[in-house]
Amino acid sequence: MAMLCRTRASGLRASAVLVAAALVIAACGSSDDDGSGDADATLVAYTGQSSDYQINFNPYSSSIGGIGTIFEPLFYFNILRAAEPEPRLATNYSWNTDGTQLSITLRENVAWSDGQKFTARDVLFTLDLLTRHKEMNGAGFDGHATAPDETHVVVTFDRPSFVRGPQVLGRIYIVPEHKWKDIDNPATDTLSSPVGTGPYTLAEFKPQAFTYAANPNYWGGAPAVKKVRFLALSGNQSGEQALRARQVDWQSAPVPDVKNIEKNYPGYKALITPLNQMVLATCSNPALGCAGPQTDPAVRQAIYHGLHRTQTNTLAFEGTSSEISPGFGLLARDNAVISSRLRNRVAPMQPDTARARQLLEDAGYRRNGDGVYAKGGSQLSLTVKTVAGWADYITALSTMAQQLKQVGIKLTVEQLSWNEWTSQRQSGRFQLIMDSLNQGPAPDPYYLYSYFFGTQGTAKVGGKASTNWSRFSDPQVDRALAALTTLDPKNTAARQGHLDTVQTRVEESMAYIPVLTQGTVTEYHAAKFTGWPTGDAPYAMPAVWQSPDNAEVMKRLKPVGS
Structure with missing residues (x-):
């Protein structure tokens, strides 16, 4: 399942934010003293949660926590770099020659947190749940x-399924049969007393904060960080104030002047991780009911060439974002498979206004007295939608509107509530939407392509598109994705031609107009804990909201001096 992987500024008025933050922090205690006598081993984290927590640790229906920390996968896959998956509840796996059978060896001497033994029956039970409850099956297990x-x-498949491996092994979280067999609807029922195999257990839950405790019987040994407390604040501005007051040890959100964090926030450091790719998603496909100027490929190409990405990065993202490939291979990580057939390996950071105008004029558009292009009596005017309070995206879009004015395109920014924005994105009730495309379960661009460019992930306007919001549909891309599904990812020579097809067709269409590669900013209390991921040793995605990566970070941290 694709999801938005970003925490953005809240946009609340500063006075209200600071009052709310002070009240919550006072209630929860500080990162230096939680009143329990073991404050030095307590990690205080803020994910961007801007309302009270609702208790639910069902890993298949909740996003507040538990994935990796309480419920574990069979293996951990690092999406930042090509590396062998790390054993968790399993120790080994292998495929047969044609990729139709996956054999898994489970870890022995593992116990659930209530003392019951973990066995293969629990794995079979979990996989059977996914088969019987489709709404739980975000990993696409078949x-x-x-x-x-x-x-x-x-695990036996009806067809070669090598690319299913990381989803089955790394994105299915094993649950205990003896606890879950009596749950009426495991896809939606609330879980308030979770029993898992992971390094942590739920110690305390309140709407303003919940706390994990280290599992003393964890198969890998109890973590050095004995408690982890997750706070609910009022938004990113309150998170920044809590960071400044040393009340939070770990958060992933923009802060002012992040490049001078060690000066502005003594004891803290920041890590900027390029991963998710920011785009202007367009409702692009008239055959599926899209309407408006953005359905014209010439308009989408003109927008692409009219953007001043360096200026947008500076004004909206403090220079923390980076270049993006129009074929959506992740630069650096996917260098070996980025197609040599792309017109531009990297989207231009400077605008080419003359080229953008020429593309429009070649397509029959003519500028009117206001300097805006028109065709058939209709101005080239577009509305782009974002969420109210996402300050960095709002700044970026306002900047882009000024840039595209020079091209002759009128861009209007509309701010919606999260629920409205999500509904319109899924239903196709938009012209443009600014969003980010997330990566899949393994460091392989195939997963992003299958999520956002496969016809199976979309729907007619009015229907619910699961991932492919731009309504992109291309038979050549579908055939290439089908072929990639059957090939062993290690067979790079056989795969490259299909990857070339996807990337070049995607670049030609511009159904998702590439903006920048998002630099996810994570701030962490280096004076209090050691063992954080670094740019040289990115053993996990460091974002506090990224699961199961955040569990990998928690397990490796140690209080300073321990």
């Missing part, structure tokens, strides 16, 4: 599993 004994599982 295999048949058997267990020859308590420590082995065999």
